[in-house]
Amino acid sequence: MKTVLKNIFIYTFGFFILIQVFQVDIKNSPTNPEQEIKAPKEVMAIFKRACYDCHSNSAVLPWYSKVAPISWTISRHINIGRKWVNFSIWETYTPQQKDKKLEEIYKAIYHAMPVKSYISQHPEAKLTKQDRDLIRAWTGKAPF
Numbered sequence: 001m002k003t004v005l006k007n008i009f010i011y012t013f014g015f016f017i018l019i020q021v022f023q024v025d026i027k028n029s030p031t032n033p034e035q036e037i038k039a040p041k042e043v044m045a046i047f048k049r050a051c052y053d054c055h056s057n058s059a060v061l062p063w064y065s066k067v068a069p070i071s072w073t074i075s076r077h078i079n080i081g082r083k084w085v086n087f088s089i090w091e092t093y094t095p096q097q098k099d100k101k102l103e104e105i106y107k108a109i110y111h112a113m114p115v116k117s118y119i120s121q122h123p124e125a126k127l128t129k130q131d132r133d134l135i136r137a138w139t140g141k142a143p144f
Contacts, residue, residue, distance in 0.1 A: 019068045024075040026065060029057040029088070037090035043138045047087060050114050050125035054081030057088035062121070077115070102139040109135050 039047065053059045054077055065074045085101045093101065109132050114125050127135075 022068055022072075023066070024068075024071050026059065026061060026071070026075050026078055028059055031057050031088045035089050035091045037087040039138060042134060046127065046131050046135060050122075050127055050131070052087065053122070053125075054078050054114075054118070055085050055087050057082070057086065077118070106136050106139040 037044075037047070047055075053061075059078055061074070064070050085105065090098070109127070114122075114127065119126050
């Protein structure tokens with residue numbers, strides 16, 4: 001039995017070492033302040049505290065973002081987040097795109113964002129009802 005457990009440990013450890021070869025590169029593109037979202041300082045403070053790691057080109061990556069398979073998940077979240085809305089390039093969106101993204105922010109801020117897995121590692125990102133109400137009021141969108 002000890003030999004079986006030892007072999008399981010060795011193979012698991014070997015597999016973990018092997019997957020480190022398959023690294024993903026999470027890049028922060030250079031930012032242009034002219035393209036960044038413009039919002040009141042209270043809203044910007046919330047965005048920077050709770051949203052920017054996935055929804056901007058200014059992600060602050062923890063040390064474990066270099067460890068597979070965790071790095072794969074973080075990379076996927078950031079890529080999806082930036083595709084959904086990227087506050088670093090907000091001013092490059094058309095007025096129609098901005099309007100649609102504001103509607104999506106209005107909806108998501110109460111139901112889905114920030115994701116629980118992010119909050120578990122970044123408790124400071126947890127939004128209060130006041131934070132959510134402030135963002136929703138800033139979007140200027142009425143309930144749907």
